Amino acid sequence: MTATGFFTDTSVCIGCKACEVACKQWNQLPADGNFFSGRSYDNTIHLEATTWRHVAFVERSLQLSGQITARPFSWLLMSDVCKHCKRAGCLEACPTGAIVRTEFESVYVQPDVCNGCGYCVVCCPFGVINRREDDGRAWKCTLCYDRQKTGGEPACAKACPTDSITFGKLDELREIARKRLELLHSRGVHEAYLYGMTDDDQPGTGGLHAFFLLLDRPEAYNLPPEPAVPTKGVGASWGTMGVAAAGMLVAAVAAVRSVEGGKK
Amino acid sequence: MAECHPVGFRWVMEAKRRGATIIHIDPRFTRTSAVADIHVPIRAGSDIAFLGALVNYIISNDLWFKDYVVNYTNAAALISKDFQDTEDLDGLFSGWDVEKGQYDPASWQYEGVEVSPAAGHREMFSGEPRAERGAIIAAEKHDYTLTDPKCVFQILKRHFSRYTAEVVEDACGISKALFEKVARALCDNSGRERTSAICYAVGWTQHTVGVQYIRTAAIIQLLLGNIGRPGGGIMALRGHASIQGSTDIPTLYNMLPGYLPMPKASYDTDLQKYIEFNESASGWWSEFPKYMVSLLKAWYGPAATAENQWCYDYLPHITGDHSHMVTVAAMADGFVQGYFVMGENPAVGSMNTALQRKGLRQLKWLVVNDFAPTETAEFWRKAPEIASGEIKTTDIATEVFFFPCAAHTEKEGTFTNTQRLLQWRHKAVEPPGDCRSDLHFIWHLGRRLKELYRDSTDSKDRAIRDLTWDYGSKGAIEEPEAEQVLAEINGYDSSEQKYISGYKELKSDGTTICGCWIYCGCYKDGVNQPARRKPASEQNWVAPEWGWAWPDNRRLLYNRASADLEGKPWSERKKYIWWDEEQKKWTGYDTPDFIVNRPPDYRPSPDAKGIDTLSGIDPFIMQAEGKGWLYDPSGLLDGPLPTHYEPEESVLKNPLYGQQCNPARMEWVRRDNPYHKAWGDSRYPFIATTYRLTEHHTAGGMSRWLPWLCELQPEMFIEVSPELAELRGLKNGGWATISTMRGEIEARVLVTERMQPYVQNGTTLHTVGIPYHWSYVGRSRGNAANELTAFIADPNVSIEESKAFSVQVIAGRKRSDRRAAAGGPLNESDSGGPERDHPPVQEKPGGKHGLKAGKTELTEEA
Secondary structure: OOOEEEEEEHHHOOOOOHHHHHHHHHHOOOOOOOOOOOOOOOOOOOOEOOEOEEEEEEEEOOOOOOOEOOOOOEEEEEEEEOOOEOOOHHHHHOOOOOEEEOOOOOEEEOOOOOOOOOHHHHHOOOOOOEEOOOOOOEEOOOOOHHHHHOOOOOHHHHHOOOOOEEEEEHHHHHHHHHHHHHHHHHOOOOOOEEEOOOOOOOOOOOOEOEEEEEOOOHHHHOOOOOOOOHHHHHHHHHHHHHHHHHHHHHHHHHHHHHHHHHHO | OOOOOHHHHHHHHHHHHOOOOOEEEOOOOOHHHHHOOEEEOOOOOOHHHHHHHHHHHHHHOOOOOHHHHHHHEHHHEEEOOOOOOOOOOOOOOOOEEOOOOEEOHHHHOEOOOOOOOOOOOOOOOOOOOOOOOOOOHHHOOEOOOOOOOOEHHHHHHHHHOOOOHHHHHHHHOOOHHHHHHHHHHHHHOOOOOOOOOEEEEHHHOOOOOHHHHHHHHHHHHHHOOOOOOOOOOEEEEOOOOOOOHHHHOOOOOOEEHHHEEOOEOOOOOOHHHHHHHHOOOEOHHHHHHHHHHHHHHHHHHHHOOOOOHHHHHHOOOEOOOOOHHHHHHHHHOOOOOEEEEEOOOHHHHOOOHHHHHHHHHHOOEEEEEEOOOOOOOOHHHHOHHHHOOOOOHHHOOOEEEEEEEOOHHHOOEEEEOOOOEEEEEOOOOOOOOOOEOHHHHHHHHHHHHHHHOOOOOOHHHHHHHOOOOOOOEEOOOOEEOHHHHHHHHHOEEOOOOEEOOOHHHOOOOOOEEOOOHHHOOOOHHHOOHHHOEOOHHHOOOOOOOEOEEOOOOOOOOOHHHHEOOOOOEOOOOOOOEEEEOOOOEEEEOOOOOOOOOOOOOOOOOOOOOEHHHOOOOOOOOOOOOOOEOOOOOOOOOOOOOOOOOOOOOOOOOOOOOOOOOOOOOEEEOOOOOOOOOOOOOOOOOEEEEEEOOOOOOOOOOOOOOOHHHHOOOOOOEEEEOHHHHHHHOOOOOOEEEEEOOOOEEEEEEEEOOOOOOEEEOOEEEOEEEEEOOOOOOOOOOOOOHHHOOOOEEOOOOOOEOOOOEEEEEEEOOOOOOOOOOOOOOOOOOOOOOOOOOOHHHHOOOOOHHHEEOOHHHOOOOO
């Protein structure tokens, strides 16, 4: 099967949160309770074990290129989701094999296998996956595996009124994204760029199967600027350890020699 | 639009992808502004100053579409010599009748001719009602050079000449540079090759000059040639699903289906008179009798005969204004016994909710039909005045019946959208438990009433006994066959034994039945046309086989205007409907909105009657003379041209006229509906505007019981600028108390740069944004914004002004000992203060239940 994923174009997101609701409805996720955050219109704040789509509302005292306002201001809206990384920290950390790569190349947690150890939680560079307090297991976006199995598109993409969330084959999405970026640049929206589309863009994850077109630096949207799965550093760590071990050995040999030399 | 109509906004974003410029004009920076090309923060309540300046910009820079304006609008018509403008009379038009407290429109009329409008107050004319209005339309005088000082174009030019960019700065708080950017973008995008559309939502109507806001938009669109052409128009985004449908087949007191007026008790005393007063001698309304007789035949079937005037006397005859606030004021004074509330929540969504609940307490019975017991159903035990102990449940005698209703997925029927498109909705699942559709409720209620009166011999009961009510039903819950209702609406020809295929087939001899003439054809050939779902890829881009649009499946009204005088498209790019010289008929992508075989060069003879009076260059066929009205010679109660008036409660003196407010507005002068000073009331120094959020639905009946939506906007809050927060010591996430003389509420505070103050003549004006979804029951509760608002309305349509009024805001929670204003004002009533009206207007007579609105608007009780 070919890889599928999401291209989320934040330049046409209107922050309606239909994706959040459609996701909760399809996946029968509970509401997280009524909490007034005081942070713009964002009252769910971040992705959670029971919130698999989250819309960020970023108010900035900055003008967006190509937009005319009475005073410098813009409101960036962005629907966040599990990135289904090419190289997924959660999957690599999972000791039970509960987290698998599906035929759609998405990252899927099998709830009947997950034992709730939580290793995946700390290994996600985006802070996406988490455990539900009521059942202890880890949960996150499934890229609507069940809907895809019957040829459907994920609930969030289906519900998105402005096609800010586009679902499709990954190579086609990349083509759409490149064209969209080109169009925005030609219209003077110079700040637009693609986040995590390819391995080159984001070597730390090998590229994302849910990638984004953003209008400000990643941190503005609460995304890491250079995410990397923990195992990405394993080779370097082993190398460093090797150097350290070699150094220790050299030091030890030198010490022995000096002792031996002293004896002499 | 993105906030309240995210699904419709899909197409705005699609247009933007293709290069359209999106301009958003709103006091707040909303989700629409976030993706717009230009956001213009406007002071709430100052829209006519802004739009009027656009009119002035278009005329003074000579940017209007000349061929279109001269030929398709009434620009060339000469107006009565007696007409005087607001520019001459400091904010009043000629014709103010001191005794009646309203305008006499005689001086607004065309020179030597009296026309009735296609819509609006068709019954409004000078003097006593009489027949054959408009019969002499051919006598209308014109100056096609548009230079006569009495022609519409010159009057328009003079009227708006003071509406300059400087006035926009002063009145609206919009910089000259920003205004000019908008004006240029709009004009650059209009003309032969390009068109612009104006979209508005219900907020535009909720002003004492709401109708005139939309009139100003219509003037702009006519001047730019943006009506009747693809990509143009004025789109009214209605409040919720099928509100358009509930206007077409109305739940309004003053209309019958298809915009036929409800008979008036005082002069529509028999069918002949009713028809005489309402049909037009020229234009399409000359067909009026056919529509009316067919409607009466649909309702009363065999009982309706020519001898008994087709049962015309069975219809209720209205005795005055029975609109929502008029009725509730009467209710609060004990004059209304029963109240059906279906899919509405007036205890939250309507003005002055304390007064609304006072009305509910005086009823004998109340029926609420909704998903869950709303605030309206629970007023007797959970309202603020009950919680505070001021009113005791045991003292309320109202008997409340609650009926759970089916959701849209649990019933079938149609939705009519803003484009007049009917789309059939199939039932997905049976409604649970006792939940039933509205159709089920009404049909079974009607059946039981008919059963109750079956043996009655009393003539007053004939209307119920003779009513045709023979729809079939199906299933265990006996759900009526919605499609049979649609078939009746479409109409049936009893002599030819077939379904009507278009309104031109209707007759006035009783052989055709039709529930709503404009919907004729929706069940053509016995096929449910709104249920058609042919994909766009299999038909032309107008997609005439997706659903069905009234009238006659026309997707674009007045589309004759998409072609030039000779019937050729104005441009290849905007080609839509054109005259086919070979076939001798109008053709194109859509159903032509014109007499299909009338050539462009047809000119009526002086003695022509009815639709024969429409010439080949009269695209606006519903108007008596076939032209788009830049100037309204009749039909509006507050003047032939839009004029900037301040809201009832403003922070500013009217910068243009001595007359502060709309002189014809409806006021309710009552102890339980006090007003602040006209302007500069130091007790209520801030502008308030109410609105909806994407996450909730109107008064919350459909959303505040749903946890998935409640978590997204969990609490009542207000939005203020950092400047206002600083001024009043408001903390983000903290509490504020907002008050008017009607009520006092508490809310969380959201401090945001999306709200911004206006600096006008050195004074800083602040706006408080107040979402109106919350109230005292549901999973997400809070104080209701409409505790603050007042009964005050536009005179033409009796719609409230809730989008601009004055408030006070202080930090902290509401003092618990202060009650909701159930019994009277929360503050000393307004003695003194500046006058809203010129002396003659101040003489306006008061009516019953505190209504002050001029003589024709008074209610009469038996």
